[in-house]
Amino acid sequence: xxxxxxxxxxxxxxxxxxxxxxxxxxxxxxxxxxxxxxxxxxxxxxxxxxxxxxxxxxxxxxxxxxxxxxxxxxxxxxxxxxxxxxxxxxxxxxxxxxxxxxxxxxxxxxxxxxxxxxxxxxxxxxxxxxxxxxxxxxxxxxxxxxxxxxxxxxxxxxxxxxxxxxxxxxxxxxxxxxxxxxxxxxxxxxxxxxxxxxxxxxxxxxxxxxxxxxxxxxxxxxxxxxxxxxxxxxxxxxxxxxxxxxxxxxxxxxxxxxxxxxxxxxxxxxxxxxxxxxxxxxxxxxxxxxxxxxxxxxxxxxxxxxxxxxxxxxxxxxx
Amino acid sequence: xxxxxxxxxxxxxxxxxxxxxxxxxxxxxxxxxxxxxxxxxxxxxxxxxxxxxxxxxxxxxxxxxxxxxxxxxxxxxxxxxxxxxxxxxxxxxxxxxxxxxxxxxxxxxxxxxxxxxxxxxxxxxxxxxxxxxxxxxxxxxxxxxxxxxxxxxxxxxxxxxxxxxxxxxxxxxxxxxxxxxxxxxxxxxxxxxxxxxxxxxxxxxxxxxxxxxxxxxxxxxxxxxxxxxxxxxxxxxxxxxxxxxxxxxxxxxxxxxxxxxxxxxxxxxxxxxxxxxxxxxxxxxxxxxxxxxxxxxxxxxxxxxxxxxxxxxxxxxxxxxxxxxxxxxxxxxxxxxxxxxxxxxxxxxxxxxxxxxxxxxxxxxxxxxxxxxxxxxxxxxxxxxxxxxxxxxxxxxxxxxxxxxxxxxxxxxxxxxxxxxxxxxxxxxxxxxxxxxxxxxxxxxxxxxxxxxxxxxxxxxxxxxxxxxxxxxxxxxxxxxxxxxxxxxxxxxxxxxxxxxxxxxxxxxxxxxxxxxxxxxxxxxxxxxxxxxxxxxxxxxxxxxxxxxxxxxx
Numbered sequence: 034x035x036x037x038x039x040x041x042x043x044x045x046x047x048x049x050x051x052x053x054x055x056x057x058x059x060x061x062x063x064x065x066x067x068x069x070x071x072x073x074x075x076x077x078x079x080x081x082x083x084x085x086x087x088x089x090x091x092x093x094x095x096x097x098x099x100x101x102x103x104x105x106x107x108x109x110x111x112x113x114x115x116x117x118x119x120x121x122x123x124x125x126x127x128x129x130x131x132x133x134x135x136x137x138x139x140x141x142x143x144x145x146x147x148x149x150x151x152x153x154x155x156x157x158x159x160x161x162x163x164x165x166x167x168x169x170x171x172x173x174x175x176x177x178x179x180x181x182x183x184x185x186x187x188x189x190x191x192x193x194x195x196x197x198x199x200x201x202x203x204x205x206x207x208x209x210x211x212x213x214x215x216x217x218x219x220x221x222x223x224x225x226x227x228x229x230x231x232x233x234x235x236x237x238x239x240x241x242x243x244x245x246x247x248x249x250x251x252x253x254x255x256x257x258x259x260x261x262x263x264x265x266x267x268x269x270x271x272x273x274x275x276x277x278x279x280x281x282x283x284x285x286x287x288x289x290x291x292x293x294x295x296x297x298x299x300x301x302x303x304x305x306x307x308x309x310x311x312x313x314x315x316x317x318x319x320x321x322x323x324x325x326x327x328x329x330x331x332x333x334x335x336x337x338x339x340x341x342x343x344x345x346x347x348x349x350x351x352x
Numbered sequence: 353x354x355x356x357x358x359x360x361x362x363x364x365x366x367x368x369x370x371x372x373x374x375x376x377x378x379x380x381x382x383x384x385x386x387x388x389x390x391x392x393x394x395x396x397x398x399x400x401x402x403x404x405x406x407x408x409x410x411x412x413x414x415x416x417x418x419x420x421x422x423x424x425x426x427x428x429x430x431x432x433x434x435x436x437x438x439x440x441x442x443x444x445x446x447x448x449x450x451x452x453x454x455x456x457x458x459x460x461x462x463x464x465x466x467x468x469x470x471x472x473x474x475x476x477x478x479x480x481x482x483x484x485x486x487x488x489x490x491x492x493x494x495x496x497x498x499x500x501x502x503x504x505x506x507x508x509x510x511x512x513x514x515x516x517x518x519x520x521x522x523x524x525x526x527x528x529x530x531x532x533x534x535x536x537x538x539x540x541x542x543x544x545x546x547x548x549x550x551x552x553x554x555x556x557x558x559x560x561x562x563x564x565x566x567x568x569x570x571x572x573x574x575x576x577x578x579x580x581x582x583x584x585x586x587x588x589x590x591x592x593x594x595x596x597x598x599x600x601x602x603x604x605x606x607x608x609x610x611x612x613x614x615x616x617x618x619x620x621x622x623x624x625x626x627x628x629x630x631x632x633x634x635x636x637x638x639x640x641x642x643x644x645x646x647x648x649x650x651x652x653x654x655x656x657x658x659x660x661x662x663x664x665x666x667x668x669x670x671x672x673x674x675x676x677x678x679x680x681x682x683x684x685x686x687x688x689x690x691x692x693x694x695x696x697x698x699x700x701x702x703x704x705x706x707x708x709x710x711x712x713x714x715x716x717x718x719x720x721x722x723x724x725x726x727x728x729x730x731x732x733x734x735x736x737x738x739x740x741x742x743x744x745x746x747x748x749x750x751x752x753x754x755x756x757x758x759x760x761x762x763x764x765x766x767x768x769x770x771x772x773x774x775x776x777x778x779x780x781x782x783x784x785x786x787x788x789x790x791x792x793x794x795x796x797x798x799x800x801x802x803x804x805x806x807x808x809x810x811x812x813x814x815x816x817x818x819x820x821x822x823x824x825x826x827x828x829x830x831x832x833x834x835x836x837x838x839x840x841x842x843x844x845x846x847x848x849x850x851x852x853x854x855x856x857x858x859x860x861x862x863x864x865x866x867x868x869x870x871x872x873x874x875x876x877x878x879x880x881x882x883x884x885x886x887x888x889x890x891x892x893x894x895x896x897x898x899x900x901x902x903x904x905x906x
Contacts, residue, residue, distance in 0.1 A: 251459075
């Protein structure tokens with residue numbers, strides 16, 4: 034194989050691994066939901082249902098077929114974009130999810146744009162001036178933010194900004210979004226809360242990764258060549274810390290799609306996490322499965338993207 | 353008399369230990385360096401030689417700080433400067449050639465960008481001019497493909513080339529003083545010669561002064577005008593290179609030089625144990641390698657048909673440069689890396705290739721001692737726990753009997769019994785290597801595979817370990833397979849020598865005749881490349897260029 038093709042081969046290999054993982058995960062998701070206690074048909078028909086009615090519904094829903102063939106059918110449907118029909122209200126799952134997913138992605142996108150640059154610059158700054166007052170303040174802040182649970186942050190934010198000061202609306206959805214300032218206002222609180230949750234981890238990991246490369250002989254060599262602290266960190270340490278930083282960022286961001294349930298609940302924001310919790314309480318299996326798959330896909334694609342960045346930032350693998 | 357370029361007066365450097373205690377590691381050192389003079393700082397690890405050298409650039413490593421004294425470089429007072437002013441001197445007035453160029457080059461940047469970085473930082477000249485100058489330096493340093501080598505990444509050139517590139521990196525800003533921090537220690541001997549040569553000629557042409565930090569007297573003798581002998585942060589002796597080598601005054605200097613004298617090994621007249629076969633280890637057509645196995649053959653074949661015999665009570669030296677497969681040979685014999693073909697007979701019994709299929713008794717007979725005691729001893733276990741494990745595993749010893757045996761083992765390696773309560777981190781390098789050896793002895797082996805066990809130790813400490821090995825052999829009737837890249841170490845302890853090159857044994861001969869009668873061209877190149885304690889050795893050395901081109905990893 035020619036040298037120049039090798040990195041692309043590795044990238045394709047990573048994508049292949051991600052795809053394989055996805056199939057294994059879908060298997061786990063399908064059979065985990067299968068194992069949930071209770072019979073769907075009985076639940077749907079309620080306590081007064083006759084055994085004949087239950088049997089008829091089971092037949093109609095295809096529940097009598099072996100689990101494996103239903104799994105394969107479901108998988109093929111997924112690949113085609115057919116997520117099935119909700120048991121509860123007979124609406125296509127795609128329809129139920131699409132609006133919610135857009136909401137979730139919007140929130141995740143705004144949070145990413147706000148938190149990643151702040152977290153990275155704080156982390157890199159803390160590493161650059163390690164042991165300084167700045168570093169200590171950043172470290173103290175991140176530790177306190179990690180220790181305070183997000184419902185606490187969210188509730189406090191509502192109490193202060195919406196109730197006492199009255200600057201921001203307490204709910205984010207359904208309010209006026211016609212102007213930029215209105216959008217900013219609507220998103221401010223959930224974004225601040227989510228940023229608090231995910232930034233702490235990113236700051237700490239970035240600081241650790243950069244410090245690790247600062248301690249290498251080649252960064253000391255840069256110092257002995259007369260480089261400034263800024264140059265040492267930005268030119269010599271940072272490019273070699275990209276891999277671990279990309280991974281830390283991906284791990285933190287993956288939380289935004291599926292893990293935002295508390296924030297979605299407190300701010301009454303209709304995202305996918307809330308949808309999934311509702312689906313569990315109504316035992317809507319197709320919806321649960323689809324939500325779980327969406328979380329897995331977003332998680333896997335973020336991790337794979339981080340891997341690819343780590344791969345391409347390493348010249349040993351690049352050529 | 354001209355004014356010295358560098359003048360260090362009563363330099364004191366303090367360090368804070370992990371426990372928060374303050375210690376003085378440089379205790380009032382004074383010396384001068386004249387323009388164009390090369391001064392060597394020599395001493396064992398912990399003598400403060402690197403600390404002093406780095407302080408000339410105003411740099412101290414984490415936890416250390418300059419506590420007193422002055423360092424004057426040309427017209428600037430380094431000790432009184434701000435960090436910002438020191439940064440302006442680094443690279444332009446004084447520059448640094450690191451010990452391991454492989455670690456000192458940033459893996460994610462092209463070589464040219466790093467070599468010309470000093471010019472970019474200090475804005476010395478336009479980029480094109482700096483690159484032209486770098487290419488000229490590459491030529492002067494005898495680097496191949498001088499025009500294009502700068503476009504490569506550090507992992508794409510060899511270790512010897514990187515070391516020369518790091519010199520180019522130091523010289524690009526035309527410094528008045530260059531600090532060499534053990535620049536050839538990590539190189540093979542055949543590579544070291546070429547690097548020393550080009551360093552010497554480039555320094556002479558540029559009329560630059562140098563500080564050469566090293567623990568190796570013979571290397572220093574080739575390049576330095578003056579030698580400063582350091583121990584425990586103090587100067588013991590200063591003198592011209594000739595004077596230090598021929599008429600050392602201080603007892604420690606004498607000891608250093610004595611440790612260098614080759615002590616020819618006297619074969620041990622061991623009483624033959626009639627019950628045991630004469631040949632302790634017989635290896636036939638051994639092949640081993642790494643990587644995925646396809647069709648019974650691994651992807652990277654390292655060892656190729658290695659055969660030899662080792663008689664009881666005798667020692668076999670295995671010598672070769674990095675990548676010659678000598679450590680792989682030890683790992684294949686021990687079964688850590690199962691050989692894919694060939695046989696290993698220990699005491700007349702054929703061993704299975706894989707360690708996991710060997711019986712306890714077979715495992716007991718051959719023990720391996722690794723190069724780095726630091727990584728071979730579990731830092732969380734006390735010495736007593738480390739030594740007790742093999743005693744329980746092989747002999748089923750427990751309680752007081754085991755404790756008694758641990759003390760006995762420590763006594764064998766000349767360590768006090770009280771040491772058993774300590775952790776490896778609380779021991780010196782030499783002590784750790786003794787514990788490492790005691791752990792092998794715990795199994796009561798017939799054969800010990802020693803993999804570069806003295807390479808990481810200071811000369812004097814290494815000589816003491818070799819003495820210990822000889823004494824243990826006399827007492828216990830052991831046989832050693834002694835792997836080393838250092839010819840004089842092998843000569844000091846071995847009866848026979850195998851010379852390895854690229855996984856093959858190119859020559860086998862008695863150790864005593866190695867330096868005079870080696871026939872294979874590679875053996876001859878190896879023998880002639882070992883530096884001698886003679887200031888004129890490098891200048892007078894002539895090597896066949898064809899031979900060098902064929903075998904040296906330059």
